[in-house]
Amino acid sequence: MAEHHPKGRLDEATNTETVGHEWDGIEELNTPLPRWWLWTFYACIVFALGYSVVYPAWPMLSSATQGTLGWTSRGELDKDMKAAAATRAKTVAALADMRIEELPKHPELMRAAVAGGAAAFRINCVQCHGAGAAGSKGFPNLNDDDWLWGGDLKTIETTLLHGIRQPGDDATRMSIMPNFGSDGLLTAAQIDAVAGHVLSLSGKARGNAEGAKLFADNCAVCHGPAGKGSRQFGAPNLTDAIWLDGGTKDDVVAQIGKPHMGVMPAWTGRLDPVTIKMLAAYVHSLGGGEQTPAPEPEAAATP
Amino acid sequence: MNKPPDMTQLSLYAKREPVFNRRIDGKFRRIKWAIMALCLAVYWVTPWLRWDRGPYAPTQAVLIDLAHRRFYMFGIEIWPHEFYFVAGLLIMAGIGLFLVTSAVGRAWCGYACPQTVWTDLFQHVDRLIDGDRNARMRLYKAPWGPAKIARRLVKWAIYLAISLATGGAWIYYFADAPTLWTEFWSGTADPVAYATVATLTATTFVLGGFMREQVCIYMCPWPRIQTAMTDEKSLTVTYKDFRGEPRASLKKSQKAPDVFGDCIDCNQCVAVCPTGIDIRQGPQVGCITCALCIDACDRVMHDIGRPRGLIDYATLDDAEREKAGQPPTRHLKLIWRPRTLAYLAVWAGIGLALLFALGTRVHTGLTVAKDRNPPYILLSDGSVRGAYTLRLRNMEGRPRRMEIAIVGLPGAVMWTDDSARADAARTLTRTIPADATLPLRVYVVAPPTTAAQDFTFRVTAEGEARETALSEVTFDTPQEANP
Numbered sequence: 001m002a003e004h005h006p007k008g009r010l011d012e013a014t015n016t017e018t019v020g021h022e023w024d025g026i027e028e029l030n031t032p033l034p035r036w037w038l039w040t041f042y043a044c045i046v047f048a049l050g051y052s053v054v055y056p057a058w059p060m061l062s063s064a065t066q067g068t069l070g071w072t073s074r075g076e077l078d079k080d081m082k083a084a085a086a087t088r089a090k091t092v093a094a095l096a097d098m099r100i101e102e103l104p105k106h107p108e109l110m111r112a113a114v115a116g117g118a119a120a121f122r123i124n125c126v127q128c129h130g131a132g133a134a135g136s137k138g139f140p141n142l143n144d145d146d147w148l149w150g151g152d153l154k155t156i157e158t159t160l161l162h163g164i165r166q167p168g169d170d171a172t173r174m175s176i177m178p179n180f181g182s183d184g185l186l187t188a189a190q191i192d193a194v195a196g197h198v199l200s201l202s203g204k205a206r207g208n209a210e211g212a213k214l215f216a217d218n219c220a221v222c223h224g225p226a227g228k229g230s231r232q233f234g235a236p237n238l239t240d241a242i243w244l245d246g247g248t249k250d251d252v253v254a255q256i257g258k259p260h261m262g263v264m265p266a267w268t269g270r271l272d273p274v275t276i277k278m279l280a281a282y283v284h285s286l287g288g289g290e291q292t293p294a295p296e297p298e299a300a301a302t303p
Numbered sequence: 304m305n306k307p308p309d310m311t312q313l314s315l316y317a318k319r320e321p322v323f324n325r326r327i328d329g330k331f332r333r334i335k336w337a338i339m340a341l342c343l344a345v346y347w348v349t350p351w352l353r354w355d356r357g358p359y360a361p362t363q364a365v366l367i368d369l370a371h372r373r374f375y376m377f378g379i380e381i382w383p384h385e386f387y388f389v390a391g392l393l394i395m396a397g398i399g400l401f402l403v404t405s406a407v408g409r410a411w412c413g414y415a416c417p418q419t420v421w422t423d424l425f426q427h428v429d430r431l432i433d434g435d436r437n438a439r440m441r442l443y444k445a446p447w448g449p450a451k452i453a454r455r456l457v458k459w460a461i462y463l464a465i466s467l468a469t470g471g472a473w474i475y476y477f478a479d480a481p482t483l484w485t486e487f488w489s490g491t492a493d494p495v496a497y498a499t500v501a502t503l504t505a506t507t508f509v510l511g512g513f514m515r516e517q518v519c520i521y522m523c524p525w526p527r528i529q530t531a532m533t534d535e536k537s538l539t540v541t542y543k544d545f546r547g548e549p550r551a552s553l554k555k556s557q558k559a560p561d562v563f564g565d566c567i568d569c570n571q572c573v574a575v576c577p578t579g580i581d582i583r584q585g586p587q588v589g590c591i592t593c594a595l596c597i598d599a600c601d602r603v604m605h606d607i608g609r610p611r612g613l614i615d616y617a618t619l620d621d622a623e624r625e626k627a628g629q630p631p632t633r634h635l636k637l638i639w640r641p642r643t644l645a646y647l648a649v650w651a652g653i654g655l656a657l658l659f660a661l662g663t664r665v666h667t668g669l670t671v672a673k674d675r676n677p678p679y680i681l682l683s684d685g686s687v688r689g690a691y692t693l694r695l696r697n698m699e700g701r702p703r704r705m706e707i708a709i710v711g712l713p714g715a716v717m718w719t720d721d722s723a724r725a726d727a728a729r730t731l732t733r734t735i736p737a738d739a740t741l742p743l744r745v746y747v748v749a750p751p752t753t754a755a756q757d758f759t760f761r762v763t764a765e766g767e768a769r770e771t772a773l774s775e776v777t778f779d780t781p782q783e784a785n786p
Contacts, residue, residue, distance in 0.1 A: 130677075
């Protein structure tokens, strides 16, 4: 039970005055806070009120008060973005004026380009190539040293600009492999024999004479007589350890019967040229980038 | 014994009772002056001491270089990853406070705490400008007029000058002091420097000049902790009530010496107290044990021909023993007790551990971060590549060549971003600039059919000591992913 006593009675035990409240025999002593503390408290209230006037604060029916300073988080972001763009301006201008082959001569710019490319990659490329650029079945791993079209800076930039198999882009890369199975060019038994030969090229199966002959007649045009592929046509090297569409017998049979062919968007127009250069620099930096356009051993032999 | 409270003022919020403490001279006053002079001298002089570290490092003896994340203290240079040294020193400072408190009570509060030092300084300014206690009380009650305003303005200007000189000196610990001095006074220093000086000057001015004992009583957590830490064996400023009570004026007690105690109620102990308390009410949170009341009381006792020590540094146990007619314990004996020794052991243990770490640390460091996405790369010839980011630390003030080697992982070779795969080898050498960290991205290639396993990067620095640093990492392979 709360009871009331006259204020300012002296408590016997502590010799302190009380505030006059009692709850079940327990009385509240008057041990005052210092006045400066109270002033600080009032000052905070005044500050809070002022703050809620100059900044957006009070919820209204459909929106909130705008604040007299006109501050918005969107405007703040805009300012930050502009400031970021201003800091990057010099790098961006230098990259815009430079041919990508020149980039390795400018280590500072190269570092900036790789960093910018890494950011752009995370937005535009990870959907197919994965966050670590390791790709997956049908989507090339950009870290390794196997390049269908070439892995130097210039070639990577071209691939980015024009994509792979993009209709309406004259400079796009077009790999065309006939549908040997579904178009009836080879029988199932022949495809099986060719697949056996293809796997034998990398030591995964024993070779067979029929497959070797069929390969020479049908496949060597693009993949080369030894199966080492050709960057001119984007034909994969069949003798190495990397199999874009899978390296089992079934995978190879499926690829010969009704080939799966990769598609990549042309980024011209979607991304600005500087971002594309940065992306090329980043992809080149992943560990498999080539210094110069690699020689085409078999293309040189075949006129 | 307690005075009845002022019944007319009953408010939830108390007005501050200003403290006009009287000038006093004595043993403890002189100790306070000496400690204040020592503290301020160390604080002011330290940033200006020079220390030759060679051409690659700053020449300031004590420097907290936040921009480059280095902390220099004479011959010691702390890197961010060695921040445990600073953490260790902070823990030692904390336990040191416990140790001091358990041994000699609130000595920190009374003599060494910056709030005490500054309050003391400002109170001295009060006495210089406004006069001693009675003059100051008169001036306080006097109406505002030109004379009072002039005195106040002069006094506050001196407060401000002291605040600027003391608060402002802090920035010289964070940059080359002579350079910053010139920059600061020519208006070309970093805005952060001016903001820091302004903040510290303002807080010194307000806390030392105006809030004073309010900080000790209401803001500082330490008195509350100390209150819990002191016990009947802690040395505190004690009023020996068995000797002093009942009080009476000198005249009255001279007439009836058997009835009255030694305290003649002259109130000198209250008049000199910087926090405005009455020590005769027993131990209390407002007492910072600065012992000025001992100086005051001893002087009065001397003057009236009674033994000193009515107010004295004593433990509560001592007071009891003295009351019972026994000799007091020697103060040294108070220090050697289990509680104090336990604090001392912990404090010294941490100190020795830090010294050991300092003496045995190497100036070469290596941390390795493995690429996890993807964990490995299958190359066209069937070999497997892993990528690692090495960070090579050279913590000496000169450039050093370091050899990086692969230990384990048979047949593996490595190359880096700045070399060609054709030059891949088991070891490579890089020169790390003085006092710097060199990041290096390293590709390690192992022959086909290599199984997933751990291996070690070893870094060996040139020089007589041939310091090494090791880091064990994992090498992942497709065999592991697809068993």
